[in-house]
Amino acid sequence: MSDATGNDVSRIGRRWTEGNRVELLENGEEFFPRVFEAIGEARREVVVETFILFEDKVGQGLHAALCAAAGRGVKVDLMIDGFGSPALSPEFVAGLTRAGVKVRVFDPGKRFFGQRMNVFRRMHRKIVVVDGTLAFVGGINYSADHLADFGPKAKQDYAVELAGPIVSEIHRFVLHAIAVGGKGPSWFRRRLKARAEDANAPAGEAAAQFITRDNRRHTNDIERHYLAAIRSARQRIVIANAYFFPGYRLIKEMRRAARRGVDVRLILQGEPDMPIVKVAASMLYHHLLHAGVRIYEYCERPLHGKVALADDQWSTVGSSNLDPLSLSLNLEANVIVRDKAFNALLSERLDHLMQHSCKRIEAEDLAEWSSWRLVRSFFIFHILRWYPSWVGWLPRHAPKLKPLEAPRTQGGGATQTDAA
Incomplete structure (x- = not known):
């Protein structure tokens, strides 16, 4: 079985997993400090998937945490959506890639008369996995409008922090999403193979399932x-x-x-x-x-x-709304507890x-x-x-993951970049 990026996920997240710790995080005030702290304590690996990443104080906080982790030798992968995060500056991207963060854009699309046309088949998931032992899943993006001090338009939202065997399933899923059908670099394929049979020890009393929606075998x-x-x-x-x-x-x-x-x-x-x-x-x-x-x-x-x-x-708790986009088009992820x-x-x-x-x-x-x-x-x-x-009649193109590169210095000190 494959997800919308062509990855074999047939055995991922389709059963109850016992022995998990699940903590509810409400709004950015609870979510962002926990995620940034977990990234700050990472020793081996950080994987982040998000629909929206803005260059506001929250986005800058994630930027700093990821760069610091990469700087101390942690393997850091960041996947953003081409529709949800369309306008990151070259400077923002360069700071990440120069620090060693692998940045990928899901289904980047060119604008048509200034409008984003890649509204369908979006990567709407919000997932973080740290060292394969701690995970965060929910609906909260990396933007300041998830904080109360944003004002009347601040959003009410939820996520969960997870530890235990369910994290092993989430970890394998996000690695498959990055690997894009095994076409990733050799070191990444080795990393994915090494994690194939990993299973975290029990960490709590909750049973959980990690459920996703894609446009191939897990459409509903x-x-x-x-x-x-x-x-x-x-x-x-x-x-x-x-x-x-x-x-x-x-x-x-x-x-x-x-x-x-x-x-x-x-x-x-x-x-x-x-x-x-x-x-x-x-x-x-x-x-x-x-x-x-x-x-x-x-x-x-x-x-x-x-x-x-x-x-x-x-x-x-998860990223899936109950509307046509989430139920029939977007790539989503929920945890059932x-x-x-x-x-x-x-x-x-x-x-x-x-x-x-x-x-x-x-x-x-x-x-x-x-x-x-x-x-x-x-x-x-x-x-x-x-x-x-x-x-289902809409075109089911295979969405692409496009790596973002650091700016390349040209003659006279000018730079060029491949930014979203």
């Missing part, structure tokens, strides 16, 4: 795990998701769960970073509310989280949001039901039902 794995959790829930389901316009099956199972007495709650954007997000989600409100689903709009700042829980054990303590902590955090920072949407808050709304709703539902098949 994350969606299937959501569906299974919703179908098996008996007491409660809480989903907090930034970009909510899921497929027909997810909507149907949420309605069925609510009708059989499960307490189904959605936390969606009330102050979206893109207005179309709220418009799209609100088109589904009538269907969900009339089935008994409770809807809360988070109004304190933009919601960027992608987390969920079911009953008292199942939870997930089976652990009562983690579930209880995530539940406590989400309950706090609902009680203190959300507005509950009631049926009377919505516009009156009309024949036009009925017709519009009919078409929306059938679009949702069939869009996974439709997007």
